[in-house]
Amino acid sequence: MAFSDEQLERYSRHIILKEIGVRGQKKLLNAKVLIIGAGGLGAPAAMYLAAAGVGTIGIADADEVDLSNLQRQIIHATDDVGKPKVESAKETMNKMNPDVTVKTYHEFVSSENILDLIKDYDFIIDGTDNFPAKFLINDACVMAKKPFSHAGIIRFKGQLMTYVPGEGPCYRCVFKNPPPKDAVPTCKQAGVIGAMGGVIGSLQAMEAIKYITGVGELLTGSLLTFDAIKMNFHKVKLPKADCNCAVCGTHPTITKLIDYEQAECDGI
């Protein structure tokens, strides 16, 4: 595949980078990334991946755009209120970069459909806002041997980690089980600073780009936390993959996907 003059110009700042170059940009154009959740995290992640020229971007979300989303979900605009989020997200990405094929999945991700959703993708971004979805994505990615970026945001805090099969702990190695329903407030109850989605979602896009191009070190085996009040980033080294982990351990006890009960939330 040869670049058109327009592509050379569009991706010039990538191609100039020694670590990316022509080869890295071609990898991006051939890559397929699935973003689950077109909300506070998924919006910036989707936009940076579209701008970067990731050739196929899937986006899954069952919700419609709500006025209260717009404070942080920057892929949607005021005129999009009421539209399916995946449609609004697709329109924004198509406008940003015609090189990108956007596939939309206007549905809740569940144990029934997740394996089918992720199977054609190289990397998955967890942009969801609830523990049941986070554990489901983790377990499905472990079973299907897919790398993914986990992230969560609330109030002035955010965190992320990356799972790559065989290269470190999974989300369940670290967090074991979802907290009891309603034990942890959702963003709807607790609030979240809008720019937090920008910080953490952009870091998820960065992890996807680095995984695709093979550049540098990923957050495998590490949890990166961000506290915006104190303006502190902490990279916490995690214990090695737990051989007794219920899903990625040597004798997994979770062999079928679980739909945990959801707490009420309007989406991050």
Next chain:
Amino acid sequence: MADYKIDDTVDITNVNCPITFVKAKVALEELEEGEVLKIHMNGGEPAKNVPRSMKEEGHEILDLLENADGTYDLIVRKVGE
């Protein structure tokens, strides 16, 4: 006269920085390690920046020839795959 055989040529006189370097990089990508690329470029900024950028990428600069019309030919040997 340096001892080299030119395997390919790219003309970057019709573009501006940084597309100059981008086009040269793309042309170099097509070559095998050890092959030689002639980069035809304008004087001034390209003649100053492109050789430096090529060196930073680890390639070997064989020659920088000034032509009568004020353009330059940069001769680069590809290092690394």
